Amino acid sequence: MQIHFIAIGGSAMHNLALALHDKGYKVTGSDDAIFEPSKSRLDKKGILPEVLGWFPEKINQNLDAVIVGMHAKGDNPELLRAKELGLKIYSYPEFLFEQSKNKTRVVIGGSHGKTTITSMILHVMNYMNINVDFMVGAQLEGFDNMVHLTEENDFVVLEGDEYLSSPIDLRPKFHLYQPNIALISGIAWDHINVFPTYENYVEQFEIFISKITNGGILIYNEEDPEVKRVAEAATNPIRKIPYSTPSYSVENGETLLDTPEGPMPIEVFGAHNLNNLAGAKWVCQNMGVDEEDFYEAIATFKGASKRLEKIAQSKNKVAYKDFAHSPSKVSATTKAVKAQFPDRELVACLELHTYSSLNPEFLKEYQGALDAADTAVVFFSPEAVKIKQLEAISKEDIEVAFQRKGLIVMTDPEDFKNYLKSLTDKAKFSLLLMSSGNYGGLNFDDVKSLIAE
The missing domain is CATH 3.90.190.20 (Mur ligase, C-terminal domain)
Incomplete structure (x- = not known):
């Protein structure tokens, strides 16, 4: 397949470009500004645009798809050319869904904690040698890219951002994924330039829950009153699993998590991170990981980049x-x-x-x-x-x-x-x-x- 990225330099966009390149696709792209580390990473794979700027002549009938990032504007000359030619145009989350239609989709949503929870799940899967596709919002130890896509893996784990999909698709990203397993960590008003009222912001999570496939699973933080209210009010045919902060103690600057095998030292700390850990545990268990194996794996999790x-x-x-x-x-x-x-x-x-x-x-x-x-x-x-x-x-x-x-x-x-x-x-x-x-x-x-x- 031949894919062209409009605004390839963004954090999410360049990682998706790298993932598709690694999958064997022919990838091209454009942008008017590309910074590090995107620049070096694209260059290493030979897909860094030679010249900055927008070039409508790059858009032609040979392209199977065009992916447009939020950095591009609605009047972008390459985007206008793609529309003129009638090419298939995707937003970033639309294309991720297209790549994972036949997989079990695990989507982690919430105003905070979603990167950490997604990272915890991926760390456990990596530790257990379970191969999964993924998209996460931070660089993780042991992973080359923040996006990984294959034909063969059964699961895809997606960080579910509530921000808009693209300049021509103003739906929140996490509305497009249709999860089989979903998690909501917390709801606290954010992105007020897009969601001007608290009620409007909360509504996006109600819609997210409504998009869970029939018979799917919603794992939710029952310690957050708004999450609890929204989850319990949902009437679609799904299974609901609440979670809360597990028992733990702190001794001499070390956090000890209470487990069935006794207190276990862990690298991450803070009540919010222990709460994240509880959500990740339920997700992993519903992906086939035993509780005992989860604890063994999570003991070595050091955290996501820039998260404590x-x-x-x-x-x-x-x-x-x-x-x-x-x-x-x-x-x-x-x-x-x-x-x-x-x-x-x-x-x-x-x-x-x-x-x-x-x-x-x-x-x-x-x-x-x-x-x-x-x-x-x-x-x-x-x-x-x-x-x-x-x-x-x-x-x-x-x-x-x-x-x-x-x-x-x-x-x-x-x-x-x-x-x-x-x-x-x-x-x-x-x-x-x-x-x-x-x-x-x-x-x-x-x-x-x-x-x-």
């Missing part, structure tokens, strides 16, 4: 980075690090970087999110607010929204770097850096020097 990822550690200091940006995830991640190292000062730094987090109307959702930290820092770039064409926000707006006594608010990248350097004077601390950005140019490798004793 340890940057550096010494005897009395530790630093983590985390992708957390939604209020619920910020709160859960901050609590997790404090609970893991209760005798250390926790310095929690949050960068407001996404459209939602920089929206003045949404800011109030962050009230209390950093309360578990001993020292709380919020960084934002006024320039990023301008680029996103949002209403200007001030330090005072941040302080009012967070309702956090002693909150430190910063807007200058150099001031933030100097603040981090000042932490070296402390004898004992935990540092948590939460962002989907990089604090205006912070090199995370530089953070390692702060942790040296």
Whole structure:
């Protein structure tokens, strides 16, 4: 098959391109900007566009399909040419469904935790030498790509994102997968540029449940009141399995999970991650993995990239980075690090970087999110607010929204770097850096020097 990607450089798009190349398809693509690591990875496989830009002449009748990414606009010249020729045009999730129509589809949805749960499932399957197809939103240890597609594997495990599918398909991605086994980890309002009200956002999960195949399975986090309500209200003919956080303890900075065989040390920590683990266990059991085997495998899971990822550690200091940006995830991640190292000062730094987090109307959702930290820092770039064409926000707006006594608010990248350097004077601390950005140019490798004793 010959497939052309419009906007091939995106994180998800380039991984799908690599997966199809590995499957033996002929892959071409275009984009107006391609950054690392996409650039090097595409180049290595010989599918990096030679010249940046859009070229309608690349679109011809020999193509079996065109896949269009969210980065492309509706008036993209290549997209217009594909329509003119009557070619089959897919969004990213549409094509994934097309590739997995004859497989058992396992879809992990939720406002938070879905990457971690998907990663846990894939780690267990890999450990047990069970081959599955997959799409996950983070790079995993032991996996070359974030997407893997074959003809022969029985299962496909998909991270179910609720964001829009493409510029010409405004349905949430996870509405297109029609799962046989589905999981919902949590519902907390996000993507307010697309879902302007909380009710509108919750409705997307109700639709997701309605798309589960008849006789399928819904695994849901019963500790989340909204998830519980939506799951229990569903009337389609499916089996429902609730899950909750398992019992565990923390001793000397190590988390011990209670299992039928006794307490078992695990690499991940925090109540939210233990809750994720419980959901992953139910999914794996419904994919044929015994409980005992699951525990053996999950003991070696170190986490997904940028999800409570340890940057550096010494005897009395530790630093983590985390992708957390939604209020619920910020709160859960901050609590997790404090609970893991209760005798250390926790310095929690949050960068407001996404459209939602920089929206003045949404800011109030962050009230209390950093309360578990001993020292709380919020960084934002006024320039990023301008680029996103949002209403200007001030330090005072941040302080009012967070309702956090002693909150430190910063807007200058150099001031933030100097603040981090000042932490070296402390004898004992935990540092948590939460962002989907990089604090205006912070090199995370530089953070390692702060942790040296």
